[in-house]
Amino acid sequence: MQRLDYALEIETSYNRATLPVVSIIIPTYNESRNIVRLIRLIRSSIDDHFSAEIIVVDDNSPDKTARIVEGYADSIYQKENYRQQYSSSYLDVQQIFSVRVIWRESKAGLVSAVLEGVKNSLGKYILILDADFSHPPNVIVDMVNELVNSDYDIVSASRYLEGSQIIGWPLRRRAISKSATRLARTILGLNQITDPMSGFFAFKRDIISHITFNTSGYKLLLEILVKVDNAKVKEIAYTFADRRSGSSKLDSRVILDFVKALIRLYVFKNNKSYRAKLKRQATIGKLRSLSKTRIPVRL
Numbered sequence: 001m002q003r004l005d006y007a008l009e010i011e012t013s014y015n016r017a018t019l020p021v022v023s024i025i026i027p028t029y030n031e032s033r034n035i036v037r038l039i040r041l042i043r044s045s046i047d048d049h050f051s052a053e054i055i056v057v058d059d060n061s062p063d064k065t066a067r068i069v070e071g072y073a074d075s076i077y078q079k080e081n082y083r084q085q086y087s088s089s090y091l092d093v094q095q096i097f098s099v100r101v102i103w104r105e106s107k108a109g110l111v112s113a114v115l116e117g118v119k120n121s122l123g124k125y126i127l128i129l130d131a132d133f134s135h136p137p138n139v140i141v142d143m144v145n146e147l148v149n150s151d152y153d154i155v156s157a158s159r160y161l162e163g164s165q166i167i168g169w170p171l172r173r174r175a176i177s178k179s180a181t182r183l184a185r186t187i188l189g190l191n192q193i194t195d196p197m198s199g200f201f202a203f204k205r206d207i208i209s210h211i212t213f214n215t216s217g218y219k220l221l222l223e224i225l226v227k228v229d230n231a232k233v234k235e236i237a238y239t240f241a242d243r244r245s246g247s248s249k250l251d252s253r254v255i256l257d258f259v260k261a262l263i264r265l266y267v268f269k270n271n272k273s274y275r276a277k278l279k280r281q282a283t284i285g286k287l288r289s290l291s292k293t294r295i296p297v298r299l
């Protein structure tokens with residue numbers, strides 16, 4: 001809550017109160033060949049649409065991803081300062097764009113990295129994407145517009161909608177992903193969502209304020225879909241392209257994490273409906289005993 005107040009303060013002091021602020025969180029591990037190019041593309045694609053802070057959460061990648069992003073962030077601040085000195089109208093420019101790195105000591109997993117980014121962010125809206133260009137930055141504006149101008153709580157880019165495409169995955173990888181998706185949808189009762197394990201999604205920050213996450217969980221979206229009651233979700237189609245640089249992480253460890261997450265979320269979901277049933281019964285009991293209570297009438 002306090003963080004939000006702080007965000008508003010920044011906006012108003014720059015006279016940009018009408019602009020939404022979106023925090024774009026990018027978890028990275030050995031993405032030195034992608035990250036600066038990606039941030040540049042994001043910046044040019046959101047140009048003039050909304051204010052954004054980019055937060056890269058790096059787990060001390062051996063390829064020095066964090067240091068590279070720090071260098072890039074410094075270079076844009078220097079340029080902005082230069083513009084500020086030489087243009088008196090700079091402060092009227094309708095946009096804030098900032099880049100920050102959270103440099104963690106060691107590799108602690110994707111979900112905890114994303115949550116660390118969210119915890120340290122200021123925006124009213126959060127958007128998450130991979131650093132490997134699987135998630136095309138030119139879809140970001142559509143996702144944010146949909147989120148800001150509607151009552152959807154979550155806007156997610158889906159690999160499995162009509163109009164979506166997956167490029168570069170061999171048949172085996174497609175089959176594994178499809179089966180995992182089908183399993184998750186069935187077991188967790190998410191049949192209305194075509195891609196509940198998307199890593200490319202945006203949401204209104206408020207919806208997770210009361211949620212306790214499992215930091216060693218599998219996919220954050222899956223966790224949010226199960227734990228947030230009655231979230232309104234909009235999916236949009238896009239073309240997913242397999243990473244070209246760096247390496248992906250589909251191995252037996254990932255499959256084990258997936259199975260563990262499914263079991264845990266299944267138990268959570270069923271406990272939740274059990275708790276809700278108990279609460280309903282308690283309320284009915286209370287109403288019954290109230291109807292039996294005699295209210296003394298004073299004359």
Ligand SMILES: Nc1nc2c(ncn2[C@@H]2O[C@H](COP(=O)(O)OP(=O)(O)O)[C@@H](O)[C@H]2O)c(=O)[nH]1
Nearest residue numbers: 027028029057058059109110113130131248249
């Ligand atoms: N900070 C951090 N980032 C990670 C970790 N594991 C993966 N990533 C990043 O998270 C994103 C998704 O990982 P990726 O290997 O592409 O997974 P895939 O798309 O599911 O195959 C990429 O941007 C990775 O660099 C981790 O342990 N810590």
Ligand SMILES: [Mg+2]
Nearest residue numbers: 130132134243
């Ligand atoms: Mg990826």
